[in-house]
Amino acid sequence: MNKILITGGSGLLGSNIAKLASSNFKVYTTYNKNRVSMKDVYFFQIDITKKEQLIKIEQIKPELIIHCAALTNVGYCEEHPTEAYNQNVLASINIAEIAKKIGAYLIHISTDSVFDGTKGNYREGDIPSPINIYGRTKLEAEQRVSSIHTHSCIIRTNIYGWNKRDKFSLAEWMLNKLTNNEELPALKDIYFSPILVNYLVDILFKLQEKKNEGIIHIAGSETCTKLEFAYMISEVFNFDKSLIKPVSIHELGLKAPRGLDTSLNVSKAEKILKKHLPRVKEGLKKMKKLYEEGYVEELKHG
Numbered sequence: 001m002n003k004i005l006i007t008g009g010s011g012l013l014g015s016n017i018a019k020l021a022s023s024n025f026k027v028y029t030t031y032n033k034n035r036v037s038m039k040d041v042y043f044f045q046i047d048i049t050k051k052e053q054l055i056k057i058e059q060i061k062p063e064l065i066i067h068c069a070a071l072t073n074v075g076y077c078e079e080h081p082t083e084a085y086n087q088n089v090l091a092s093i094n095i096a097e098i099a100k101k102i103g104a105y106l107i108h109i110s111t112d113s114v115f116d117g118t119k120g121n122y123r124e125g126d127i128p129s130p131i132n133i134y135g136r137t138k139l140e141a142e143q144r145v146s147s148i149h150t151h152s153c154i155i156r157t158n159i160y161g162w163n164k165r166d167k168f169s170l171a172e173w174m175l176n177k178l179t180n181n182e183e184l185p186a187l188k189d190i191y192f193s194p195i196l197v198n199y200l201v202d203i204l205f206k207l208q209e210k211k212n213e214g215i216i217h218i219a220g221s222e223t224c225t226k227l228e229f230a231y232m233i234s235e236v237f238n239f240d241k242s243l244i245k246p247v248s249i250h251e252l253g254l255k256a257p258r259g260l261d262t263s264l265n266v267s268k269a270e271k272i273l274k275k276h277l278p279r280v281k282e283g284l285k286k287m288k289k290l291y292e293e294g295y296v297e298e299l300k301h302g
C-alpha cells in the first residue's frame with residue numbers, strides 16, 4: 001500500500017483527505033497546535049516552518065504528499081504578515097524541498113485569492129494579482145514550490161464542508177446561524193465558485209493517479225454570491241430564509257480587502273477528468289446526505 005503524507009490534518013481539507021484516504025493508502029498526517037486523532041490514520045505533531053522537524057517526513061518517505069497546511073485566516077494574515085509569510089511561504093518551501101529530496105509527488109493546495117477579483121471566471125493562464133497578504137503569500141508559495149519541485153501540481157480552490165474540529169467552514173457557519181434562529185448576514189456583492197471538500201478530495205485522488213503537473217483550478221462549476229449560497233443552504237437544509245439578510249462587503253469594515261469575484265474557470269480540470277465538476281446545490285445536497293449518513297459524527301469522533 002502506498003504511503004500518503006497530508007499536512008494540516010487538523011484542518012478542514014486535511015482531515016477530510018485523511019478520513020477518505022485510509023481505505024487506499026497508509027496515511028500519515030500532521031497537525032501543529034490542535035492535536036487530533038482518527039482511526040487508521042497516523043497523526044503526528046510537527047511545525048513545518050521549522051526545517052529540522054521535517055526529518056520525520058523524510059523517515060516516513062511517502063510516495064505522495066498533499067500540502068494543505070496554511071495560515072488561512074485572511075484578516076489575521078493581514079495583521080500578522082511575518083507569521084503569514086512563514087506559514088504560507090517558508091513552510092511550503094520546506095515541504096517542496098523535502099518532497100524533491102525523497103522523490104514524492106507533491107500536490108500543493110492554493111487558493112482563488114491569488115486573483116484580485118476584478119473579472120472572475122479565472123483560468124490557469126490568467127495573471128494573478130492578489131490584493132491581500134493571504135493571497136500574496138499563497139501566490140509566492142505557488143511560485144516557490146513549482147520552481148523547487150517540478151513533479152508537483154498546484155491546486156487553486158475554494159472549499160466548504162464539514163470540519164473535524166469545532167470550527168466552522170462558511171457553510172457550517174451559515175448552518176449554525178440558521179439552526180439557532182439567528183439573523184444571517186450574507187454578502188450580496190462577493191462572487192465565488194466553491195466546491196464541497198469531499199468532491200475536491202475525490203478529484204485529488206484521481207489527479208494523483210495521473211500525476212498531473214502545473215496549475216489546475218478545482219472549484220464548483222457555478223459562480224454565485226455568498227448571499228445566493230446562503231439561500232441555497234436554507235433551501236437544501238429546510239431553514240427559514242427570512243433569517244438571511246443581504247449585506248454589502250462595504251458595510252463590514254474587514255481587516256483585509258477582498259476580491260469581488262474570484263470565481264475559477266474549471267474547464268481544464270473537466271477536460272483532464274473527463275467529467276463536469278459539481279454545481280453548488282449538488283454539493284450542498286451531498287453535504288446534507290453526509291450528515292444524515294453519519295459521516296460528520298465519524299469525522300469528528302471516529
Ligand SMILES: NC(=O)c1ccc[n+]([C@@H]2O[C@H](COP(=O)([O-])OP(=O)(O)OC[C@H]3O[C@@H](n4cnc5c(N)ncnc54)[C@H](OP(=O)(O)O)[C@@H]3O)[C@@H](O)[C@H]2O)c1
Binds near residue numbers: 034
Ligand atoms: N477553507 C477555504 O475556504 C479555502 C479556500 C481556498 C483555499 N484554501 C486552501 O486550502 C488549504 C486547506 O485549508 P483549510 O481550510 O483546510 O485550512 P484550516 O482548516 O485553516 O487548517 C489549517 C491547517 O494548517 C495547519 N498548520 C498551520 N500552520 C502550521 C505549521 N506551522 N505547521 C504545521 N501545520 C500547520 C493547522 O494545524 P493546527 O490547527 O494543528 O495548528 C491546520 O491543520 C490551505 O492551503 C488553504 O489556503 C482554503
